Amino acid sequence: MTRGTIAVGFAGNPEEPSAVRGGPVFEILFGMETWLRQKGLRHQVELVFFSPAAEPGNRLGPEAVRGLLAEMKRRGIDTRLGEKLVRFSETGVTTAQGEIPADLIVFTPGLRGADWIAGTDLERSPGGFIRAERTCQVPDRPHLFVVGDTGAFPGPDWMPKQGHSADLQADVAAANIKDFLEGRRGTRTFRVELVCVVDSLNSGTLVYRTPSRNFLLKSSLMHNAKAFFERRYLARYR
Numbered sequence: 001m002t003r004g005t006i007a008v009g010f011a012g013n014p015e016e017p018s019a020v021r022g023g024p025v026f027e028i029l030f031g032m033e034t035w036l037r038q039k040g041l042r043h044q045v046e047l048v049f050f051s052p053a054a055e056p057g058n059r060l061g062p063e064a065v066r067g068l069l070a071e072m073k074r075r076g077i078d079t080r081l082g083e084k085l086v087r088f089s090e091t092g093v094t095t096a097q098g099e100i101p102a103d104l105i106v107f108t109p110g111l112r113g114a115d116w117i118a119g120t121d122l123e124r125s126p127g128g129f130i131r132a133e134r135t136c137q138v139p140d141r142p143h144l145f146v147v148g149d150t151g152a153f154p155g156p157d158w159m160p161k162q163g164h165s166a167d168l169q170a171d172v173a174a175a176n177i178k179d180f181l182e183g184r185r186g187t188r189t190f191r192v193e194l195v196c197v198v199d200s201l202n203s204g205t206l207v208y209r210t211p212s213r214n215f216l217l218k219s220s221l222m223h224n225a226k227a228f229f230e231r232r233y234l235a236r237y238r
């Protein structure tokens with residue numbers, strides 16, 4: 001594709017607002033914009049970002065939403081926000097407000113719990129995830145723990161479903177399981193912390209959020225920092 005329009009968007013799960021994955025979509029959008037510029041094709045390819053949310057990415061914090069939308073404006077990316085999605089077709093995206101003509105659509109839907117969970121007697125959240133305590137323990141099931149995307153945990157409404165959270169939860173769950181196996185009730189709870197680098201291929205923005213802090217740090221070093229982090233992270237498993 002050397003010319004045309006690419007529409008990039010994401011949506012949440014209306015039944016569970018925290019079940020949304022916007023970070024990678026911002027990365028695709030900014031990464032593609034950078035790449036098209038590097039290839040000298042940007043003037044031939046229009047980019048449109050769409051979301052049924054009026055403030056997409058609001059779980060990253062209000063400053064992040066403002067920063068991400070300002071970055072789209074700076075890069076000449078059109079936005080169609082707050083428009084309920086109706087359908088995708090060969091000619092583009094149809095919303096309740098009209099058409100977004102597009103030659104290519106990149107879309108990430110809201111998340112929901114795996115189908116098999118519905119076939120169990122586990123307590124589920126509205127989005128179909130397994131309810132668990134901040135100790136990662138499933139209520140009234142002393143032998144059952146849950147970590148990562150598939151858990152619905154108590155906490156602020158911006159609680160992220162991200163790899164970093166899964167790591168923090170897994171540490172706590174492992175320690176609490178050890179306690180359980182030794183006849184004690186594990187009481188450790190995981191830290192609520194959102195850390196993400198929105199990579200844009202040659203730069204990036206670090207977003208950090210805890211119940212008491214929220215900041216953004218944009219730097220050309222962030223692209224390499226994320227690549228370095230990835231190499232180090234995967235090396236442990238390899």
Ligand SMILES: Cc1cc2nc3c(=O)[nH]c(=O)nc-3n(C[C@H](O)[C@H](O)[C@H](O)COP(=O)(O)OP(=O)(O)OC[C@H]3O[C@@H](n4cnc5c(N)ncnc54)[C@H](O)[C@@H]3O)c2cc1C
Pocket residue numbers: 021023024114116147148149150161162163164165166195196197
């Ligand atoms: C494109 C993209 C970019 C992302 N970037 C980041 C990032 O930069 N930083 C970050 O922190 N997070 C990021 N995330 C989120 C992160 O990947 C997830 O939050 C994390 O992987 C969740 O880990 P998990 O172990 O809970 O689930 P998963 O990693 O999804 O692992 C679940 C595993 O279970 C397997 N499985 C499912 N059903 C069954 C079954 N019935 N039987 C057997 N196996 C099964 C699946 O195949 C999968 O391997 C990104 C996600 C995406 C999609």
